[in-house]
Each structure stands twice: as C-alpha cells, then as structure tokens.
Amino acid sequence: MNSDVVVQLRDIRKTYNPGGLAVHVLKGISFSIRRGQFVGIVGTSGSGKSTMLNILGMLDVPTSGDYFLEKVNVATLSDSAQATVRNIRIGFIFQSFNLFPYLTIEQNIEVPMIYKRVSPRIRRARALELAKVVGLGHRLGHRPTQLSGGECQRVAVARSLCNDPAFLLADEPTGNLDEKTGNEIMALFHKINQEQNVTIIMVTHNPMFEPHYDKVIRLRDGRIVQTKPTDSVDELTGPLSGFGELPQDRMAADAKASLTTTAAGEGAPS
Numbered sequence: 001m002n003s004d005v006v007v008q009l010r011d012i013r014k015t016y017n018p019g020g021l022a023v024h025v026l027k028g029i030s031f032s033i034r035r036g037q038f039v040g041i042v043g044t045s046g047s048g049k050s051t052m053l054n055i056l057g058m059l060d061v062p063t064s065g066d067y068f069l070e071k072v073n074v075a076t077l078s079d080s081a082q083a084t085v086r087n088i089r090i091g092f093i094f095q096s097f098n099l100f101p102y103l104t105i106e107q108n109i110e111v112p113m114i115y116k117r118v119s120p121r122i123r124r125a126r127a128l129e130l131a132k133v134v135g136l137g138h139r140l141g142h143r144p145t146q147l148s149g150g151e152c153q154r155v156a157v158a159r160s161l162c163n164d165p166a167f168l169l170a171d172e173p174t175g176n177l178d179e180k181t182g183n184e185i186m187a188l189f190h191k192i193n194q195e196q197n198v199t200i201i202m203v204t205h206n207p208m209f210e211p212h213y214d215k216v217i218r219l220r221d222g223r224i225v226q227t228k229p230t231d232s233v234d235e236l237t238g239p240l241s242g243f244g245e246l247p248q249d250r251m252a253a254d255a256k257a258s259l260t261t262t263a264a265g266e267g268a269p270s
Helices: 049-056 079-089 105-115 120-133 149-161 179-196 207-212 248-264
Strands: 005-016 023-034 038-042 064-069 090-093 167-171 200-204 215-220 223-228
Touching: 005 049, 023 049, 023 215, 023 223, 038 049, 038 179, 038 207, 049 167, 049 200, 079 090, 079 105, 090 149, 105 120, 105 149, 120 149, 149 167, 149 179, 179 200, 179 207
Parallel strands: 038 200, 038 215, 090 167, 167 200
Antiparallel strands: 005 023, 005 064, 215 223
16 A cells, blocks of 8 residues: 555446447546646547546546545445545636636635635635735735636636645646646646645646646547556555545535625625
C-alpha cells in the first residue's frame, strides 16, 4: 500500500443500454494518481473522457471495476456518505464556471464550506485567503457579472480549494477562455500545484497542454492508449477514515439557509 496514492482505478468499465442496445463507453480503465501530481486525461470527442470525469467526480458509477479515493472503495459508501465525500473531498472546476450570479465573490467561494458546516467567521477568513491566492483579494464584494471570464475561472479555482480537497477535478477549464487567459489559468494551476502540493486532474481534448502535466493519460475508444510516465499498481486497502456521513438533503437545506442569511444583507434574493 502506498500512502501517497490519492486515486486508483482498477478495470473500470461503463456500459449504457439506450433502447436495449449495449454501448460500451469505458473498456477496462486502470491507473493511479499520487498526491501532488498534475495529471491530464486527454482524448477527442467519443473517447470516454467525459464518462471518466463523471466517475472520478462520483457523479456516475461504473458498471464494474473499483474506484478507490484515499484508500476507500467508494462503492462501499452509502449514498449520503458519497454525497459528503463528493462535496468535501473533490474540488470541481467547470468550463462554464458555475458561479452563483446573485452572490458576491466572497460568498461564491464560501459555498462548499457551508456543506462542511464551517463557521461564518472561518469561512470569510478562508475566502479572503484564497481570493488572494488567485489574485482577486480586491474583488471580494463584486459579483460574477462584474468580472471577466478569466476572473470568474479564478473564483472557481479558489472555491474548489476551500475545503482542502483530496484533488481538484477540472473539466476543460480553459474551454471558454481566449488563449492568453487560458495560459494564465494554466499558470495558476501550476502555482497551486507546486506551492501547495495540490493534486489536479484536468480532463481536456486539447493536446497542446500535455507538456504542462506530470502525467498524461490518453484515451481512445474507451481505452487507455498511452500513459506517461508508465503507471504502477498499488494495493489499496483500509477502512473509511475521515469521511463523516451527512445526509445530502440536510446539507442542501443548511446551504440554502446559510446563503440566504448571508446574502440577505446585500440584497441577494432569498
């Protein structure tokens, strides 16, 4: 067992059955990712990378195979525990930013901490700290509509970091940005990867970014056709550690109540 392994997939397969016709999307995917690696999962449309992203993000489940996150087989967790792990241990960064337009930048960064029941005082301090990390410490009171696309993506990066997740999962994070701004976001990823030892998994169709990664996993037709450097197999066993259970509906209620209370003073809709 290697304690540095954050993610391990073993013979992951995913089959859909639209209209009773079996469509095999993932056909035996196995790889491991170590703490602090910057990994690119690269493939063209139809390669299976979107399905791979959904499984890594615990938004979908494989038809067969095992997914270990920090030594825990996620298939053994209850639905509520999976929701907690997804909200706290995975930091999502989307192509379309997915910010709340009626919340300030500070409040947008705070959202995942509400799921974790972090106190308002600590949430605000953490939001300010992370806004400074991404170069937006002076924009905390602004709303997403007042920011550029690059600045919105910086907010999304800050939000993804707030709970010290096991890894960041970035879905085409430069896809809606021009080349210059996209390069700036890649530089930001390098900064947080190197300075904070943050594990990053970036899913993209763009091979131009491959020199940036520590490890490249290239998919084609649902299979890995190349991994650089060569993958190694690590035995992962052990009980669930540090993953508390919190029913998903209760988390959602807490988040809504807290956001309503926080935003009310600034004219945001409740």
